[in-house]
Amino acid sequence: MSDALNYLIKARPEAMTSYFTFLKKAGQHLDPKTRDLISVITKVDAQTDPGFRQYMTRALRNGASPNEIIDALLMAFPTLGLAKIVWATNILIDMDIPEFRPENLFAEPTWHEVTAGSELKDNDVSYFDCDGRSLFVYKSADAIKVYDSRCPHQVTNIPHLALEGTHLTCPKHHWAFDVSTGKCVEVGNRPLNQFEHKLENGKLLAYW
Numbered sequence: 001m002s003d004a005l006n007y008l009i010k011a012r013p014e015a016m017t018s019y020f021t022f023l024k025k026a027g028q029h030l031d032p033k034t035r036d037l038i039s040v041i042t043k044v045d046a047q048t049d050p051g052f053r054q055y056m057t058r059a060l061r062n063g064a065s066p067n068e069i070i071d072a073l074l075m076a077f078p079t080l081g082l083a084k085i086v087w088a089t090n091i092l093i094d095m096d097i098p099e100f101r102p103e104n105l106f107a108e109p110t111w112h113e114v115t116a117g118s119e120l121k122d123n124d125v126s127y128f129d130c131d132g133r134s135l136f137v138y139k140s141a142d143a144i145k146v147y148d149s150r151c152p153h154q155v156t157n158i159p160h161l162a163l164e165g166t167h168l169t170c171p172k173h174h175w176a177f178d179v180s181t182g183k184c185v186e187v188g189n190r191p192l193n194q195f196e197h198k199l200e201n202g203k204l205l206a207y208w
């Protein structure tokens with residue numbers, strides 16, 4: 001929430017509570033994905049950069065595909081016009097989310113070779129670039145976890161340098177994660193995204 005909204009909630013709690021109740025009730029017959037797509041369009045129309053990033057990532061989390069988000073933007077052309085659609089597209093390009101890259105828009109999920117299993121050490125976190133993504137891989141004596149380097153908050157690509165032992169801190173808004181479990185341990189409330197994986201012929205493969 002913006003500083004301005006936080007201020008208004010303190011300054012006019014009753015009016016603002018009514019406002020948020022209105023927003024909630026107004027969309028009560030819509031599924032979460034549809035609500036999010038409508039919110040994405042309103043944020044683009046108002047050209048609020050943080051709001052667009054927030055609702056776009058929320059729409060992805062609630063099951064919207066990149067193609068559906070692009071369709072929603074294009075369908076709103078009569079009200080947005082090309083300039084606002086280009087504004088939103090530039091933010092998407094800046095975020096560089098792998099799923100939005102043109103070559104990935106229609107790609108089917110498949111297995112990707114990450115590394116040789118022998119490269120992984122027990123109780124250690126390794127970082128890999130693999131087929132256009134970055135991954136953090138944690139290995140214990142009896143399990144392997146493969147995490148997307150993209151933050152579950154707003155998809156920031158968390159760099160290798162943000163890792164200290166098994167403690168990983170996103171530089172954008174400082175959500176922190178325990179890589180041995182994937183859990184968010186500071187600031188935020190969602191875990192790291194994990195990829196399905198398997199060991200095959202001595203290689204670690206991940207599925208996306």
Ligand code: FES
Pocket residue numbers: 151152153154155156170171172173174175
């Ligand atoms: S993008 Fe907000 S904490 Fe990572």
